[in-house]
Amino acid sequence: MEKSIYTNQYGLFLATLRAARESAGISQTELAARLSVDQPLVSKCESGQRRLDFIEVREWCAAIGITLNELTDSFEETLMRAGKK
Template sequence: MSSIHDNRFSKLVAELRLARTNKGVTQVELAERLGIQQSDVSKVEKCQRRLDIIELVDWLTALDEDPCLFLQRAGLLAPGAQ
């Protein structure tokens, strides 16, 4: 099974989108911060493109998100784990 179709990936993407929108950052602004195209942000948010761990850390840094807390919110890391 490809991780792009895994429910955990869908939860991760939903949490990424929520983090972005809660901070009032548009896809265009995030793309500019990351040095990528807006269409790449859109593809990730539509679960059409995967992120590797390095890209995930870059996205979280661009959104000023703590990776451990983010993964806990997404249900991918046990609370208190660091």
């Protein structure tokens, strides 16, 4: 089994997460401040250089003003559009 951080689906997940942040009008720097981390960490996570765990994803959602369910729904839509479901 291929590690999920290197799959196309994980890339689509990161794109969905990044799009949610951008749609909320929040920069990486602002997100980092809201999460009490530095901006390079946000960049590494969004580019797939550092993996996010479930709890971190939930915290990111709260920081950008969406629910985990909203992110999940958006990700499922992205997968369907990409023909991955």
